Amino acid sequence: MQGTAPTDPTPPQPAAYTPTDRTVPTRAAHKASYDKDLVHAILDEGYVCHLGFVRDGAPVVLPTLYGRVGERLYVHGSTGSRPLHAAGRAAPGLPVCLTVTHVDGLVLARSAFHHSVNYRSVVVHGLAHQVTDPGEKREALDALVDHVVPGRSRDSRPANKKELAATAVIRLDLDEVSAKVRTGGVNEEPEDLALPHWAGVLPLRKGYDAPVPEPDLAPGTALPDYLAAL
Amino acid sequence: MQGTAPTDPTPPQPAAYTPTDRTVPTRAAHKASYDKDLVHAILDEGYVCHLGFVRDGAPVVLPTLYGRVGERLYVHGSTGSRPLHAAGRAAPGLPVCLTVTHVDGLVLARSAFHHSVNYRSVVVHGLAHQVTDPGEKREALDALVDHVVPGRSRDSRPANKKELAATAVIRLDLDEVSAKVRTGGVNEEPEDLALPHWAGVLPLRKGYDAPVPEPDLAPGTALPDYLAAL
Numbered sequence: 001m002q003g004t005a006p007t008d009p010t011p012p013q014p015a016a017y018t019p020t021d022r023t024v025p026t027r028a029a030h031k032a033s034y035d036k037d038l039v040h041a042i043l044d045e046g047y048v049c050h051l052g053f054v055r056d057g058a059p060v061v062l063p064t065l066y067g068r069v070g071e072r073l074y075v076h077g078s079t080g081s082r083p084l085h086a087a088g089r090a091a092p093g094l095p096v097c098l099t100v101t102h103v104d105g106l107v108l109a110r111s112a113f114h115h116s117v118n119y120r121s122v123v124v125h126g127l128a129h130q131v132t133d134p135g136e137k138r139e140a141l142d143a144l145v146d147h148v149v150p151g152r153s154r155d156s157r158p159a160n161k162k163e164l165a166a167t168a169v170i171r172l173d174l175d176e177v178s179a180k181v182r183t184g185g186v187n188e189e190p191e192d193l194a195l196p197h198w199a200g201v202l203p204l205r206k207g208y209d210a211p212v213p214e215p216d217l218a219p220g221t222a223l224p225d226y227l228a229a230l
Numbered sequence: 231m232q233g234t235a236p237t238d239p240t241p242p243q244p245a246a247y248t249p250t251d252r253t254v255p256t257r258a259a260h261k262a263s264y265d266k267d268l269v270h271a272i273l274d275e276g277y278v279c280h281l282g283f284v285r286d287g288a289p290v291v292l293p294t295l296y297g298r299v300g301e302r303l304y305v306h307g308s309t310g311s312r313p314l315h316a317a318g319r320a321a322p323g324l325p326v327c328l329t330v331t332h333v334d335g336l337v338l339a340r341s342a343f344h345h346s347v348n349y350r351s352v353v354v355h356g357l358a359h360q361v362t363d364p365g366e367k368r369e370a371l372d373a374l375v376d377h378v379v380p381g382r383s384r385d386s387r388p389a390n391k392k393e394l395a396a397t398a399v400i401r402l403d404l405d406e407v408s409a410k411v412r413t414g415g416v417n418e419e420p421e422d423l424a425l426p427h428w429a430g431v432l433p434l435r436k437g438y439d440a441p442v443p444e445p446d447l448a449p450g451t452a453l454p455d456y457l458a459a460l
Contacts, residue, residue: 022290027308047333047347047434050280052289059282059289060252063331063351078257101293103277105442108457112375112386113393117277121293145342149432156342156427163343186444193446197386198454200443202379205435212335213430214416216423224428227338 022125023178033179042122042179043068046100047148051075053083053096053128066098067143071174073098073124074131074140076167084130084168093127098172104183106202110192118182118201125176131169140169151226252355253408263409272352272409273298276330277378281305283313283326283358296328297373301404303328303354304361304370306397314360314398323357328402334413336432340422348412348431355406361399370399381456 016034017023025032033039048063062083067074075098077084087094105118131137141164142153159167186199208230211223247253247264255262263269278293292313297304305328307314317324335348361367371394372383389397416429438460441453 022285022288026310026312047336048331048349050282050291050293050329050331052280052282052291052327054284054287054289055252057284058252058325058355059284059291059327060355061280061282061289061291061327061329061353063280063329063349065347080256082256095288097282097289097291099280099291099293101278101280106277106378108379108382108386110387111389111393112371112383113389113397115375115378115382115386117295117378119278119293123291125288125290141342145345148336148345148347149338152338152345153342156338156345157340157422157425159341159343163341167343185442188444192387194448195387196448196451198443198451198457199447200441202441202457202460203439205437205439207435209433209435211430211432212415213428214418217429218424218426221426221428227428227432230432 017175017177019178020176023123023176025180028180031180031182033181034177035179038181039122039174039177039179040068042102042120043073043100044147045102049075049098049100051083051096051098053086053094055082055086065144065147067140067147069139069143073172073174074143074169075128075172076141076144076169079166079168081168083128084170087128087170088130088168093129094170096126096128096172098124103204105204107186108199108202109186109188110195110197110199111189114187114189116182118184120179120181122177122179124172124174126172128170128172131171137164137169140171141167149226149230155224247405247407249408250406253353253406255410258410261410261412263411264407265409268411269352269404269407269409270298272332272350273303273330274377275332279305280329281313281326282329283316283324285312285316295374295378297370297377299369299373303402303404304373304399305358305402306371306374306399309396309398311398313358314400317358317400318360318398323359324400326356326358326402328354333434335434337416338429338432339416339418340425340427340429341419344417344419346412348414350409350411352407352409354402354404356402358400358402361401367394367399370401371397379456379460385454
């Protein structure tokens with residue numbers, strides 16, 4: 001600000017989430033991490049999360065798009081959809097669990113027991129709240145579009161009044177969060193090493209195939225740079 | 231059987247699951263399907279499912295491997311893991327929701343509102359039961375390994391007594407099941423068609439990179455055909 005001494009406007013944030021009973025795994029605890037940068041990277045690489053909530057005492061897990069703004073996750077949907085409607089009614093917020101998983105490779109051991117996958121996952125526990133502030137709602141919707149393709153929200157028509165009214169957005173703060181990561185090669189019992197079975201990792205390929213344009217693009221519409229770069 | 235007239239040993243199965251209140255979506259009902267072949271295909275293509283259960287009244291969603299034998303799904307884990315332990319104690323079975331999702335492409339519309347992804351998902355509701363029959367448990371563990379790479383269970387050392395004792399397996403019958411599929415191009419408002427934004431689908435690439443063998447394979451161990459074929 002003009003006329004004030006230069007200060008750091010953002011106080012330093014802790015680099016890790018605080019573990020809780022729910023985010024400390026009962027097994028393979030060495031795979032768990034609470035590092036914020038790792039959590040953000042895993043979240044930002046995903047396209048859909050799996051959102052869990054409780055309905056009539058039973059769990060429901062639905063795949064859905066999401067977006068991140070700092071330490072806030074946003075999920076959107078029709079105002080009539082079950083979890084979004086429920087989050088609007090639940091007084092303290094709707095208890096949810098939001099999970100994002102990347103499978104990076106298939107791990108083939110000589111023993112059936114040690115077969116596994118290399119993966120990176122994030123599990124977020126918390127209360128989801130419906131977003132009512134119009135400014136936050138617009139920011140959340142931009143984040144949802146930019147989560148699909150970074151930079152895309154600036155190159156599309158923003159939601160109009162009718163679309164905003166038809167869309168519910170819920171927020172889940174990144175607070176009770178853990179990541180879990182398995183990387184590397186095969187675990188094996190020493191006595192299995194001499195077995196004649198092939199063992200190793202089959203990496204899954206990631207990437208994109210060539211974009212498929214709509215047949216009715218406005219004349220002269222070129223593939224934007226942010227897509228060509230992918 | 232010898233001495234009996236030839237009969238069809240397997241009575242014809244219905245080709246579709248019966249919709250229930252939980253499996254009829256509140257919106258986009260045209261994307262829902264109860265076709266068994268479609269459900270099986272989506273399940274068989276996945277590597278991890280997202281398994282939801284309720285713990286202390288709150289939802290928990292964890293990624294985990296799974297396998298399918300006909301109309302039965304199997305999930306395994308340490309006997310100490312929370313859902314597997316809970317499934318062993320819950321009298322009528324543990325209420326779970328098991329979801330498998332494939333993201334096939336990113337759908338970029340001229341309007342932010344119509345951005346989407348092409349996807350195929352299966353959601354299974356039901357009660358999970360711990361598998362106690364040793365024969366069924368072995369069959370389930372084979373299915374779990376063959377789900378990662380078809381044919382692999384025959385080319386690895388089966389679980390020994392100690393490993394079997396350390397592994398819990400739960401079963402979830404395919405009964406209350408639905409699939410949901412979005413394919414094709416962009417939905418757009420007619421008045422947006424003249425906008426200068428690029429619109430179309432960015433397909434996600436699927437496949438494998440070159441296998442990475444363990445450095446200590448037994449001499450002469452070749453890459454098996456079932457991996458080379460991938």
